[in-house]
């Protein structure tokens with residue numbers, strides 16, 4: 464019989480006879496490192512074939528990590544209340560967002576911050592961002608005109624500018640540029656450490672720290688400005704935090720802002736770029752998107768665009784197919800735990816294996832095929848479709864991303880003269896910290912206004 468959780472105090476949970484962690488590969492620390500950096504998704508797929516939909520990855524001195532891609536197990540292990548389980552927040556972001564940031568918090572502290580951050584990321588406040596998305600894309604396209612650059616860089620600039628707008632409201636142009644530049648420099652150093660100007664790992668950390676301090680000083684100035692702002696109708700995040708009751712400390716505000724600025728653009732940029740690449744590969748799908756948009760007329764309201772069923776299905780399929788975030792945050796089992804004949808010692812890390820769920824042929828027949836129809840034919844259950852993760856740690860920016868993605872896609876795909884080069888079939892996503900993104904070989908250009916090449 465299945466024991467949902469051990470009724471004994473964690474440390475005294477008896478280990479049932481024969482119960483062990485689910486089976487899985489045993490790698491040395493070096494093999495684990497190589498697997499994680501060079502062939503992560505293919506390796507996970509091979510392990511799932513060899514060991515089944517719940518397998519354990521043992522590597523060097525790291526705690527055992529259990530990858531779960533069985534929907535029933537996802538429901539049982541992640542969707543039920545797991546507030547007491549810590550999360551092994553991604554190591555990439557720790558030097559930038561700090562150890563007290565949302566992905567590293569647990570229990571009441573985690574819940575309180577989620578509640579605090581929710582209003583500016585939901586409902587009317589998100590829907591009011593339609594004109595900002597449009598304005599940002601217009602500026603970016605003006606800058607692109609007559610030039611060619613990696614598609615992912617264009618996507619990043621769009622999503623980064625939007626999250627800066629969500630965080631601070633409409634800033635004077637120079638100030639917004641300054642903030643965006645600092646964040647781009649931080650991301651470049653995190654993901655392309657070769658860009659650092661020498662000094663080895665310590666030098667890299669020092670450079671990142673210097674930039675983080677500049678962003679924090681920037682946030683501090685904006686907090687002061689928000690507290691003194693006579694405008695009671697401001698809807699940005701910093702005003703919400705700085706004038707809330709009870710107000711968080713300046714240090715806490717800086718931490719929350721940093722978390723959302725970093726987590727809130729990379730992912731959406733990769734999803735947008737992947738969706739554009741798929742539309743380039745599938746002219747039939749692209750035409751259908753255009754026809755649906757044409758049906759709304761020239762001045763369609765953002766609220767109407769984001770509700771278009773086929774466009775929504777294309778975005779959902781891009782999130783499924785592109786595996787932008789291939790795994791959720793690792794949950795750390797606080798005390799020994801028995802479930803379904805398995806025994807998980809304290810410290811075991813459980814991971815929702817999002818990529819593997821999305822590639823299950825029983826849930827998504829012919830999973831490698833890009834097919835938005837899947838999302839029109841049936842309503843997909845939460846344990847079958849989880850691009851934003853699940854349970855108490857589900858992405859707090861999901862509503863914003865699901866608003867921004869179709870709007871940006873609709874605008875870009877219908878821009879006359881916008882051209883992708885290097886969009887060959889079979890392009891593989893590349894690892895970029897905890898996200899998967901498209902390679903820089905995929906380029907975008909925009910014809911000059913006078914039509915010359």
Ligand code: HEM
Nearest residue numbers: 565566726727730731788791792851852853856858860864
């Ligand atoms: C297409 C875009 C996005 C995707 C695919 C995505 C995906 C995810 C996933 C899979 C997680 C982990 C959830 C889990 O472990 O169950 C997550 C967490 C998180 N995301 Fe997103 N995300 C996106 C956009 C955003 C945006 C726009 C923001 C901010 C405005 C954001 C902020 C965060 C934060 C702060 C967490 C940590 C949540 C916690 O620890 O409670 N994300 N996201």
